[in-house]
Amino acid sequence: KNEVEQSPQNLTAQEGEFITINCSYSVGISALHWLQQHPGGGIVSLFMLSSGKKKHGRLIATINIQEKHSSLHITASHPRDSAVYICAVKTNFGNEKLTFGTGTRLTIIP
Amino acid sequence: KAGVTQTPRYLIKTRGQQVTLSCSPISGHRSVSWYQQTPGQGLQFLFEYFSETQRNKGNFPGRFSGRQFSNSRSEMNVSTLELGDSALYLCASSQGSWGLAEAFFGQGTRLTVV
Numbered sequence: 234k235n236e237v238e239q240s241p242q243n244l245t246a247q248e249g250e251f252i253t254i255n256c257s258y259s260v261g262i263s264a265l266h267w268l269q270q271h272p273g274g275g276i277v278s279l280f281m282l283s284s285g286k287k288k289h290g291r292l293i294a295t296i297n298i299q300e301k302h303s304s305l306h307i308t309a310s311h312p313r314d315s316a317v318y319i320c321a322v323k324t325n326f327g328n329e330k331l332t333f334g335t336g337t338r339l340t341i342i343p
Numbered sequence: 344k345a346g347v348t349q350t351p352r353y354l355i356k357t358r359g360q361q362v363t364l365s366c367s368p369i370s371g372h373r374s375v376s377w378y379q380q381t382p383g384q385g386l387q388f389l390f391e392y393f394s395e396t397q398r399n400k401g402n403f404p405g406r407f408s409g410r411q412f413s414n415s416r417s418e419m420n421v422s423t424l425e426l427g428d429s430a431l432y433l434c435a436s437s438q439g440s441w442g443l444a445e446a447f448f449g450q451g452t453r454l455t456v457v
Contacts, residue, residue, distance in 0.1 A: 263443060264443055266446075273450075274380075274431050274433070274450060274451040274453070275448065275450050275451070276433060276435075276448040277448070278445050278446050278447065278448070281444075281445055319385075319386060321386075323441075330388055330399060330401060331376070331388040331399075331401075332388070333385055333388075334385075335385045336385060
């Protein structure tokens with residue numbers, strides 16, 4: 234079992250829909266990151282969370298430390314939101330390594 | 344403020360050769376970390392350098408190495424290339440150790456080994 238699991242793997246939605254992407258992890262963490270990767274490879278860091286909730290524009294990220302779960306929400310989705318969304322965690326023990334989820338490919342149809 | 348710059352953007356090498364990739368971080372950032380991305384394995388952490396010292400290392404063979412210079416620029420070297428080393432190599436810079444600070448990514452170097 235991977236230490237970081239994302240769901241769904243693929244998501245197609247109509248423009249304007251509310252989007253939720255989930256990330257579950259099985260290890261102790263110092264922080265959790267949500268990343269966005271567009272075709273061509275460029276990665277943008279969206280959020281860094283260690284507790285609670287953060288909001289930036291139409292994007293909202295939440296984390297529940299006790300349940301080892303985080304969600305990324307997109308309100309009023311737009312075709313430009315089409316990208317791969319990746320969850321990453323920094324473990325808080327041993328090598329303090331960074332572990333990535335396999336990503337969620339989001340496609341927003343106009 | 345200039346972003347993270349990786350060079351070259353594309354590279355084709357032959358099995359057995361070695362390759363050096365370069366990453367120039369955002370000015371003032373002391374941490375540079377490297378990642379390999381392949382369709383099969385996704386994103387994997389290679390190593391992190393902070394103030395010229397390797398701070399963390401992922402589970403990659405010794406053929407993968409790196410270094411950081413006093414101006415925070417970093418290089419990554421892969422020796423004795425294998426076909427499986429074909430991947431997108433990304434670097435990221437941050438003010439503190441990534442995981443605990445926001446990271447800014449370069450556009451990546453796409454390496455093809457033939």
